Amino acid sequence: MNPVAERFIRYARVSTASDPDSSKTPSSSRQFDLLRILETELIDLGLTDVFLSETGVLYAKVPGGITGDVIGLIAHVDTSPDSPGEGVTPQLHRNWDGLPILLREDVVIDPAECSDMIRYKGGTIITSDGSTLLGADDKAGVAIIIETCKWLMENSDILRPEVVIAFTPDEEVGRGVENFDVDRFGADFAYTVDGSEVVEVSSETFNAWSANWKITGREVHPGSAAGSMINAVRVAGELIALMRSEEMPENSSGRDGFDYPLFVKGTAGFAEVKVILRDFTTEGMVKRRRRMEAIRDCLTALFPGSKIELAMKEQYSNPGEILMKDRRLVDYALEGMKRCGVAVHEGSIRGGTDGSRLSFMGVPTANLPTGGELFHSRREWVAEQGLSIALEGLKNTLIIWGEKH
Numbered sequence: 001m002n003p004v005a006e007r008f009i010r011y012a013r014v015s016t017a018s019d020p021d022s023s024k025t026p027s028s029s030r031q032f033d034l035l036r037i038l039e040t041e042l043i044d045l046g047l048t049d050v051f052l053s054e055t056g057v058l059y060a061k062v063p064g065g066i067t068g069d070v071i072g073l074i075a076h077v078d079t080s081p082d083s084p085g086e087g088v089t090p091q092l093h094r095n096w097d098g099l100p101i102l103l104r105e106d107v108v109i110d111p112a113e114c115s116d117m118i119r120y121k122g123g124t125i126i127t128s129d130g131s132t133l134l135g136a137d138d139k140a141g142v143a144i145i146i147e148t149c150k151w152l153m154e155n156s157d158i159l160r161p162e163v164v165i166a167f168t169p170d171e172e173v174g175r176g177v178e179n180f181d182v183d184r185f186g187a188d189f190a191y192t193v194d195g196s197e198v199v200e201v202s203s204e205t206f207n208a209w210s211a212n213w214k215i216t217g218r219e220v221h222p223g224s225a226a227g228s229m230i231n232a233v234r235v236a237g238e239l240i241a242l243m244r245s246e247e248m249p250e251n252s253s254g255r256d257g258f259d260y261p262l263f264v265k266g267t268a269g270f271a272e273v274k275v276i277l278r279d280f281t282t283e284g285m286v287k288r289r290r291r292m293e294a295i296r297d298c299l300t301a302l303f304p305g306s307k308i309e310l311a312m313k314e315q316y317s318n319p320g321e322i323l324m325k326d327r328r329l330v331d332y333a334l335e336g337m338k339r340c341g342v343a344v345h346e347g348s349i350r351g352g353t354d355g356s357r358l359s360f361m362g363v364p365t366a367n368l369p370t371g372g373e374l375f376h377s378r379r380e381w382v383a384e385q386g387l388s389i390a391l392e393g394l395k396n397t398l399i400i401w402g403e404k405h
């Protein structure tokens with residue numbers, strides 16, 4: 001195993017799932033298990049200003065570098081609560097033959113479903129045992145950043161910018177930079193190492209809103225309901241039927257946005273529906289929000305006597321425009337990946353990262369790849385070679401910042 005893969009596997013074994021239902025910070029105390037390990041390792045490597053906040057953000061500085069723009073590197077320590085994350089047991093598939101990998105009867109990794117897996121034919125694929133996710137999202141990023149720090153510490157003659165790092169908790173529950181101290185971090189520009197295929201550097205994310213519905217009906221004994229019952233379950237069904245199927249996630253890709261009903265719960269008396277709206281453009285998002293309002297008005301007219309409440313809230317915004325103001329951040333990363341011999345392109349993340357918020361907090365942040373795919377599932381995988389390409393790409397990017405200084 002190469003050192004970055006070994007390091008990744010060690011971190012993957014530490015359970016760090018975040019908890020969407022918790023109001024604590026971090027949302028699960030198990031995230032501190034990994035943060036404390038990392039804190040010790042950073043001190044041992046010789047990084048300075050190592051500080052673990054009580055809200056679970058770990059900051060550090062790599063001593064040295066040219067005075068000028070300070071570059072920050074960020075990864076998140078938590079794993080997605082969407083898939084089991086307790087007791088991860090990484091498995092190695094050496095000399096992978098390019099065929100589907102069967103982890104369990106119902107857990108099969110099909111290369112046809114992955115955009116960049118076949119690149120690793122003949123190499124080593126790392127997966128879970130099929131009972132949990134793997135946690136390459138984003139312990140691969142954590143491992144890549146620490147290996148980069150180690151390389152910087154061992155090669156003090158490299159012409160490179162000042163580098164600071166941070167590891168955040170709770171990215172997967174949308175609270176990654178809630179308690180992030182931009183001043184303590186001290187970066188002018190940053191990269192999250194939280195991407196997927198090595199062929200993509202991402203310079204934009206979705207605009208994201210939530211639309212939460214509360215439907216109050218009128219509960220009556222069904223035997224005597226004629227003319228008086230208003231069934232909130234039916235209203236909820238009608239609400240979803242009124243949403244356009246061509247706008248649903250299963251029918252959208254590339255730069256399309258979507259409207260995604262992801263939660264329904266209810267009785268005749270009361271029902272709740274949660275929807276999330278995603279769009280790369282501001283105008284597109286305005287349309288999606290208007291559509292929700294139009295559905296509310298339509299339902300109110302269709303079910304007189306019901307009470308239909310719609311609460312929409314912004315979750316994060318596309319930082320694309322901010323990143324376009326100074327192209328160096330994205331261009332140097334693209335060049336860095338190209339120097340690894342990868343046909344890299346600039347992409348759009350069909351989701352959000354800590355960088356979406358950080359860019360609006362004054363630190364323009366783009367996203368670099370990790371070499372894994374099928375995140376948030378038991379089929380998640382990362383390639384040993386993918387990790388090393390992503391690591392080399394990051395090192396090259398820092399070298400380019402130094403060259404261009």
Ligand SMILES: [Zn+2]
Binds near residue numbers: 138171
């Ligand atoms: Zn992630």
